Each structure stands twice: as C-alpha cells, then as structure tokens.
Amino acid sequence: MKPRILVVTSCTGEKLYKPDNQLVLKDFQDKQTLERRENELIDYKVNAGAMYTGSQHLALMSGIQQYRDIGGEITLNIISAGYGLLQEEAQIVPYEVTFNTMHSQAIKKWAKQQNITQDLQQKVKDYDLIFFLLGDKYLQAIDWPIQLRDDQRAIFFAGGSSKSRILNWEHYHVLAIGEKEAKEFKFGLIGIKGYLFGQLLKQISSDKDISWNNILKDPKQVREYILASLKANIRQIDIFGDLSQEEELLQFYSELFPVPDDLIAKNYVLEPMFFLPENDDRVDPNYDFLTDFSDKNRNPLVNDVYAHEIFGRPQYDGLLVSKVNIDGSTQQKRLMMKELGMHGFYRLPSGYPIMGDCGAFSYIDKEAPPYTTDEILDYYNDLKFDYGVSIDHLVVGPFKRDEHIRNQRYELTLSMAEEFITKYNQNKESKGYNFHPIGIVQGWDPVSFRKAVEHLIYLGYDYIALGGLAREQSDRIYAILKEISPVIPNESFRMHLFGVARDIRTMGSFHKLGVTSFDSSSPLRRAWLGTGHNYHTPGKHYTAIRIPEAKETAGRVKKMILEGNGNREFSEYKRLEQEALTALREFSADRLGVTEAVNAILEYDKILGENREIHEDLYRELLSERPWEKCDCTICKTIGIDVVVFRGNNRNRRRGFHNTHVYYSQVQEFKKHWKK
The missing domain is CATH 3.20.20.105 (Queuine tRNA-ribosyltransferase-like)
Structure with missing residues (x-):
C-alpha cells in the first residue's frame, strides 16, 4: 500500500501581493473585523500555495509540482502566523504577521488562539509520513508532541539547535540542515529546506512506491535519497570528493544522543x-484542604x-x-x-x-x-x-x-x-x-x-x-x-x-x-519552584495556581501589612484569598467557567503585587485542559483540583509526589522497552 504523505511548511514574509493596507495582527483577533478587512482586499485573494513567494516556499512548490506532474500524490499544509494551519487550496489575502518577531510566550499564546496544535493533530491522523519544514520559531507554535501511531513517522528538516525540541518522543526524526548545508549545496539558508525536499522528490519520482515505503521502514533513507539526487546533479557533484565531508553533511538523528x-x-x-x-x-x-487545618500537636x-x-x-x-x-x-x-x-x-x-x-x-x-x-x-x-x-x-x-x-x-x-x-x-x-x-x-x-x-x-x-x-x-x-x-x-x-x-x-x-x-529530586522540587513546570504529565508541564495563605502571623500577607502596602486591612486579603479558593472549587464542580475562575484568582494576585501578568495565560491553559482529572494517580484522584494549587507543604509536596510518580512511570515504561 502506498504511504500517504503530508508536508507541513511555514508561511513566508514575501508574498505575491503586498498592498499598503494588508492585514496585520489585530485584524485576525476578531472574526467580524477579519471578514470586513478581507473584503477590502478581495482583489488580492489567491490560494495559499500561490500566495507565498519566499525562497523556501518556491523551491518546495517547484519540487511538489514536478512530482505531481508524474502522478505523485502529496498534501501540503502551511502554518501561517495570521491564519493558523492552512491547506494549500485555502483562499487568503495578503497579511504581515510572523512568529519570527514574537517572543516565546507570545508565540504560544497566539498559536493557541489559532488552534494550530489541535488542527495539526487532527490532520496528521490521515497520513503515514509527515515532513516538517519549519524554523525554530514556527516549531514553538506547536505544542509538542503531536501524537503518532506506531505505524507513522515524523521527519523534520530543521536546524541542529532544534533537535532538543523535537527528539524526546518515539517516531520523531531530524535531518539537520544549517549554514554548512546551505554553503555546500549552494542554496540560501532561508530556502535550503525547501530545496532539499525538492531533491528528495526528484529521487522518489524514479520509484516512488518502493522508496516511500523504504523511508517509512527506515527514515534514515531520507538522507541517502537526497545525497543520491545531489550526486546525480552534475552542478553539485564536486562537493563529494571527500567522503568524510559527505558524512558530516545532513546529519540524521532518531534520538538526541545517539549511541553507536x-x-x-x-x-x-x-x-x-x-x-x-x-x-x-x-x-x-489527615490534612483538611477545605479549612487548611493540620493538627499542630501531632x-x-x-x-x-x-x-x-x-x-x-x-x-x-x-x-x-x-x-x-x-x-x-x-x-x-x-x-x-x-x-x-x-x-x-x-x-x-x-x-x-x-x-x-x-x-x-x-x-x-x-x-x-x-x-x-x-x-x-x-x-x-x-x-x-x-x-x-x-x-x-x-x-x-x-x-x-x-x-x-x-x-x-x-x-x-x-x-x-x-x-x-x-x-x-x-x-x-x-x-x-x-x-x-x-x-x-x-x-x-x-x-x-x-x-x-x-x-x-x-x-x-x-x-x-x-x-x-x-x-x-x-x-x-x-x-x-x-x-x-x-x-x-x-x-x-x-x-x-x-x-x-x-x-x-x-x-x-x-x-x-x-x-x-x-x-x-527535580520532579519533586519543581512542584514549588519556578513557573511553567509545577504540575507534570507525561507529555506536558503546567504552572500551578498560586493562592498563598492569608495569615496575619506569617508569609507574604503579613509582610505586606507590616509594610503598609496600600493601607489594606487583613480582612481584604482574606476575602480575596477565600474568593479565589471558592472560585476554583466551583470551577472544579462545573458551576463556574474558566474566565470567571481566572479573574477571581487574578484579583488576589493584584493586591499581592507579584507582577504575575504572565500567569493569566498559564492559569487559563491549566484550567481549560484540566489535566488532574485525566491522571489516575492516588493523589489526583483523592484531592482533585487541590493538587494544582500552589499553597503550603501539604499541597505542594503532594504535587511533587505526583510529579515523581509521572517520571517513575516513564522509567518503568523504558524498562519494559529495554527488556525487549
């Protein structure tokens, strides 16, 4: 059976049209605004495959078109910083939005709004081989890992520095492409991924059914086919005079730290x-999570x-x-x-x-x-x-x-x-x-x-x-x-x-x-140290929700009262603390929405003066995905949403126990694989 092939590439700054009033980021943030602005640019609307004119896209489309001309079947999707995940045939208008100018948290937030990861996860289900031609910023727009079946393979044409972002999961492979390859193959660094995938398609064209199946069985064949295609190109044959030089180019990785x-x-x-x-x-x-009571005489x-x-x-x-x-x-x-x-x-x-x-x-x-x-x-x-x-x-x-x-x-x-x-x-x-x-x-x-x-x-x-x-x-x-x-x-x-x-x-x-x-002790300590890695799941880490205890005798609230911060009374701190906790319990019981729960938490955050603006998106992500409800460990089943509350030893350390359980479960899975 012929493998089904999906290529995922990125949008480019260069486009077929570039009018003065092209779309910008704010135009994509409201559906009605986007429709109105697209109507203003209706004369420039074309399919996504034709819109982008950057060197990677043009080289890629040239190879795809030649492959299709001989009857080859291949699907192209484009990750657009404006439109999200695009099919090649999608009709779009010119825009000026790129992940390349965004910082990591902004990329994550906007990509989530664009539903890129979920759309991609749904898309890959229909394919056997998935090729990613993405720079590091566009790789950050995806919440890895995309889940693959045992009979699927994902192959990344990526810079060597991106290996650590990719190679932590089964069935993921990297063909490292960077400045050295661009120089040796005499093609610009920005477009080299598209050019080399085109070379792969040239080689596949001679015997596409067998070759795709070979790659599915042994993904490293991608490198061999590309090198074979380049050797057949007289303009490039001089670069292979030294075998050791050939071995250094297009390094292929199936694991981050390979062991011969x-x-x-x-x-x-x-x-x-x-x-x-x-x-x-x-x-x-015997800790009581509702009243935060622990017997001091024990x-x-x-x-x-x-x-x-x-x-x-x-x-x-x-x-x-x-x-x-x-x-x-x-x-x-x-x-x-x-x-x-x-x-x-x-x-x-x-x-x-x-x-x-x-x-x-x-x-x-x-x-x-x-x-x-x-x-x-x-x-x-x-x-x-x-x-x-x-x-x-x-x-x-x-x-x-x-x-x-x-x-x-x-x-x-x-x-x-x-x-x-x-x-x-x-x-x-x-x-x-x-x-x-x-x-x-x-x-x-x-x-x-x-x-x-x-x-x-x-x-x-x-x-x-x-x-x-x-x-x-x-x-x-x-x-x-x-x-x-x-x-x-x-x-x-x-x-x-x-x-x-x-x-x-x-x-x-x-x-x-x-x-x-x-x-x-890292899985344990991460429960109460830093941001972004407090609550672990096998594929993702989350930030725990900080609701420190409001005490007149100790902690942050005592310090703020002593410092005369805003002349606030202790009762105000206590009220907002309890409202935040109540909101979480109401949310857990499905009697309150994500936005209302997050707002209650942030009200308490504001008077604590911790400058936690970044936490809003992280809290929203945690509550929206409710990972503790999917965990079957004793702690998550017993204390529920309290496991993701950053508050005192009895919650924080239990969350650390949960994290250790998650890590050790992975160790045990590895042992099973190793024994085989």
Missing part, C-alpha cells in the same frame, strides 16, 4: 535504577507519611539520603534512625535499597570535607545503609576554572576513595560491614573523568559514581559518558549519576553508555 553499537557499554545488560533524594518529604495524611515523624505510603508502593527504585540532611535534623530524628535503621525509619520495604552520601554541596566552600573516612564508614554501618559513597569534594564552577584548586580537589577525591575501599576491606569482617561501597569521582572534562574511573576500577571498585554533574548540560554529560563507556570492565559493573534525571530518552542513551543508576 560499538560504544554500548558492557553493563548495558543491567536494569537502570532511579533513586529519589530524601529530605523530610512527608505530608499530613508528631510529624510518626504521624506524617511518605510518598510510598500514599501510593502503596515506592515511586522509585531506591532512596538517596545525604549525611548533611541527617546532621541538620532534630535529635529525636537521629535517635529514631539509629534505633530503627534507615529502612525502619522511612518505613520502606526491604526490597528498595537506600544509598548514603555526604552531601558535598553543603561544604563546597570549605578547603576540605568535614568528615573522616572512619567516621563515614561507621555512619553507613550504624544506620544500616545498603550503599555507602566515599567522600568527595566538588569540582564545579569557580573551583573547576582554577587549575590548582581543581587538581587539588580531584586528587583529594581520588585519595579518599582509595582510603575508603582500603579501610572497608580491612575492617569488613571485624566490624561487620553490610553496606556496599561506592567510589565517587569528580572531573572537569571527559578525559579527567575517564582517568578517575579507570583508577577506581584499578582499586577494586565494582560500583562508581560521577559527581558534580547535576547542573551540567546533557550534551556535556553525554561526552563524558562516551569517554568512559569503553573502559567499563564487565557486565556486572555499576555506575551512578548524581543529581541527573533528564527526559527518559536521554537517560536511555546514558544507560547505553554505562549508567545503571541515577538520582534527582
């Missing part, structure tokens, strides 16, 4: 494990519950507990830990390991770590940890840039790992050590990390950890792991990444390069 077969680590056979850092992450199980260490108690099972493979967090806790907590052991204190099933480390960020500014090896060995043993990590000293930021300091910390970390394993082996029998030792390394580039790992392998470690990478870009971690992967000695060797839990496809690549365990 010869780089897959020997320990890839081990199942990856996600550890969750723990720092008193408990909530009151003992949180005994009464309050952890995420795994709410869900009935851990939403992670193990816990990570830093010594610095225990040292800073109450005496009662420390005594309970020593008496009960780590598993007993956390009420964690025995099948879930607990890893301990020293919490190096807490002493980053000190000349040396504040602990001795003997002290740490006894600490891990006394509290019955399953894994214990050697002492390290961070090589990050200014400490990495100063060559003398970084070398000093690097060597200190290695020497403490050597002392750790030596004393562990010497005293294991006499002291009855039951925890497994992990040696940690620091570094500043791929080679320094690899040499440190090699040294710890020489010392006898079968489990090592990479520290200091929590704030690094994924591409740098990728480079480090590619350097380390070839030295991993055997199938049972384990490697941990501290503080790194990126999207699951990236972690899949890291797993191939030897990472067998990793940890991050």
Whole structure:
C-alpha cells in the first residue's frame, strides 16, 4: 500500500501581493473585523500555495509540482502566523504577521488562539509520513508532541539547535540542515529546506512506491535519497570528493544522543535504577484542604507519611539520603534512625535499597570535607545503609576554572576513595560491614573523568559514581559518558549519576553508555519552584495556581501589612484569598467557567503585587485542559483540583509526589522497552 504523505511548511514574509493596507495582527483577533478587512482586499485573494513567494516556499512548490506532474500524490499544509494551519487550496489575502518577531510566550499564546496544535493533530491522523519544514520559531507554535501511531513517522528538516525540541518522543526524526548545508549545496539558508525536499522528490519520482515505503521502514533513507539526487546533479557533484565531508553533511538523528553499537557499554545488560533524594518529604495524611487545618500537636515523624505510603508502593527504585540532611535534623530524628535503621525509619520495604552520601554541596566552600573516612564508614554501618559513597569534594564552577584548586580537589577525591575501599576491606569482617561501597569521582572534562574511573576500577571498585554533574548540560554529560563507556570492565559493573534525571530518552542513551543508576529530586522540587513546570504529565508541564495563605502571623500577607502596602486591612486579603479558593472549587464542580475562575484568582494576585501578568495565560491553559482529572494517580484522584494549587507543604509536596510518580512511570515504561 502506498504511504500517504503530508508536508507541513511555514508561511513566508514575501508574498505575491503586498498592498499598503494588508492585514496585520489585530485584524485576525476578531472574526467580524477579519471578514470586513478581507473584503477590502478581495482583489488580492489567491490560494495559499500561490500566495507565498519566499525562497523556501518556491523551491518546495517547484519540487511538489514536478512530482505531481508524474502522478505523485502529496498534501501540503502551511502554518501561517495570521491564519493558523492552512491547506494549500485555502483562499487568503495578503497579511504581515510572523512568529519570527514574537517572543516565546507570545508565540504560544497566539498559536493557541489559532488552534494550530489541535488542527495539526487532527490532520496528521490521515497520513503515514509527515515532513516538517519549519524554523525554530514556527516549531514553538506547536505544542509538542503531536501524537503518532506506531505505524507513522515524523521527519523534520530543521536546524541542529532544534533537535532538543523535537527528539524526546518515539517516531520523531531530524535531518539537520544549517549554514554548512546551505554553503555546500549552494542554496540560501532561508530556502535550503525547501530545496532539499525538492531533491528528495526528484529521487522518489524514479520509484516512488518502493522508496516511500523504504523511508517509512527506515527514515534514515531520507538522507541517502537526497545525497543520491545531489550526486546525480552534475552542478553539485564536486562537493563529494571527500567522503568524510559527505558524512558530516545532513546529519540524521532518531534520538538526541545517539549511541553507536560499538560504544554500548558492557553493563548495558543491567536494569537502570532511579533513586529519589530524601529530605523530610512527608505530608499530613489527615490534612483538611477545605479549612487548611493540620493538627499542630501531632508528631510529624510518626504521624506524617511518605510518598510510598500514599501510593502503596515506592515511586522509585531506591532512596538517596545525604549525611548533611541527617546532621541538620532534630535529635529525636537521629535517635529514631539509629534505633530503627534507615529502612525502619522511612518505613520502606526491604526490597528498595537506600544509598548514603555526604552531601558535598553543603561544604563546597570549605578547603576540605568535614568528615573522616572512619567516621563515614561507621555512619553507613550504624544506620544500616545498603550503599555507602566515599567522600568527595566538588569540582564545579569557580573551583573547576582554577587549575590548582581543581587538581587539588580531584586528587583529594581520588585519595579518599582509595582510603575508603582500603579501610572497608580491612575492617569488613571485624566490624561487620553490610553496606556496599561506592567510589565517587569528580572531573572537569571527559578525559579527567575517564582517568578517575579507570583508577577506581584499578582499586577494586565494582560500583562508581560521577559527581558534580547535576547542573551540567546533557550534551556535556553525554561526552563524558562516551569517554568512559569503553573502559567499563564487565557486565556486572555499576555506575551512578548524581543529581541527573533528564527526559527518559536521554537517560536511555546514558544507560547505553554505562549508567545503571541515577538520582534527582527535580520532579519533586519543581512542584514549588519556578513557573511553567509545577504540575507534570507525561507529555506536558503546567504552572500551578498560586493562592498563598492569608495569615496575619506569617508569609507574604503579613509582610505586606507590616509594610503598609496600600493601607489594606487583613480582612481584604482574606476575602480575596477565600474568593479565589471558592472560585476554583466551583470551577472544579462545573458551576463556574474558566474566565470567571481566572479573574477571581487574578484579583488576589493584584493586591499581592507579584507582577504575575504572565500567569493569566498559564492559569487559563491549566484550567481549560484540566489535566488532574485525566491522571489516575492516588493523589489526583483523592484531592482533585487541590493538587494544582500552589499553597503550603501539604499541597505542594503532594504535587511533587505526583510529579515523581509521572517520571517513575516513564522509567518503568523504558524498562519494559529495554527488556525487549
């Protein structure tokens, strides 16, 4: 069966007609105004395929027309910053609106009003191969991912910088096209995507049925067909004199961080494990959300519950507990830990390991770590940890840039790992050590990390950890792991990444390069940090609705009253707070619309003086899509709309538990795929 082909391209600034009174953005914001203005420009109305005269569009249409002339079938849609998603035959008039001059939030807001994502999602259902010829700004106009069936493929002709926006989902592929390709293929940068798709169509024309099916089975064939077409063009054949140059052009990606077969680590056979850092992450199980009441006389260490108690099972493979967090806790907590052991204190099933480390960020500014090896060995043993990590000293930021300091910390970390394993082996029998030792390394580039790992392998470690990478870009971690992967000695060797839990496809690549365990509190902490990522779903993050508690004794409202802000009485803050909460409950019960609910929330926002104008659109998006109602986790089912309210520990931390559940569900899905 012949695959059905859809091409999605962007509008261009150059148009067939450009009258002085062409449409502008405000003309598209009201239906009646748009109709009136279109009538004024009726003499310039043509179909969308003919309206655009930019170089990409002309090159694309030339290739499409030649393909159609020999009987080929292909559908073209155009993303217009004015009209939204256009069919090629749609009748339009000249306009001057582009996403290229808008900032990201404006793009998102206007594209949503234009219904671009929903229209595109509906459109792609009818096609097997979907090609996107879009610049980064137009990619931002789509709320990714567009859902695809297992038998569909999406191929993007895009700049290399757009890979991270695209390659987080299955069946998405990128042919990287940029300045290098424009120069080598002697075509302008703006139009190169259209030109190269035209070359693809030329090659397909000779055997279109078989070729499209080949691409559907192996999307990388797109690159091969384009190169073959260019080689057949005598004007371009000179660029292929050097094979290495050909290999650098039109790089094809099916994942953001590809791992060649010869780089897959020997320990890839081990199942990856996600550890969750723990720092008193408990909530009151009896909290009353309607009255915001929690019994102040309860003992949180005994009464309050952890995420795994709410869900009935851990939403992670193990816990990570830093010594610095225990040292800073109450005496009662420390005594309970020593008496009960780590598993007993956390009420964690025995099948879930607990890893301990020293919490190096807490002493980053000190000349040396504040602990001795003997002290740490006894600490891990006394509290019955399953894994214990050697002492390290961070090589990050200014400490990495100063060559003398970084070398000093690097060597200190290695020497403490050597002392750790030596004393562990010497005293294991006499002291009855039951925890497994992990040696940690620091570094500043791929080679320094690899040499440190090699040294710890020489010392006898079968489990090592990479520290200091929590704030690094994924591409740098990728480079480090590619350097380390070839030295991993055997199938049972384990490697941990501290503080790194990126999207699951990236972690899949890291797993191939030897990472067998990793940890991050990011899904949990995001619940109450920043804007845009407070409430997670598998394909999208949302902003939680900020309704801080109105208290005379603490918080933002107390501060504003003390500062005499607008001479407002506490009763006014309390009234607007309660009206915002009531509006949300009425909305949840379908007795109030989105606009009325958002307006009530913003009234409280206004007197808090937080300059939250940007939140209006984000709140409207959250309430319109109601993602908590689609979630089947225990927390969303139990507390409903309260899970998306940014307000106090009992809501915020529960939302963090939900986020961790979402992330761990993705980890589990990855494990199923990996086992196959």
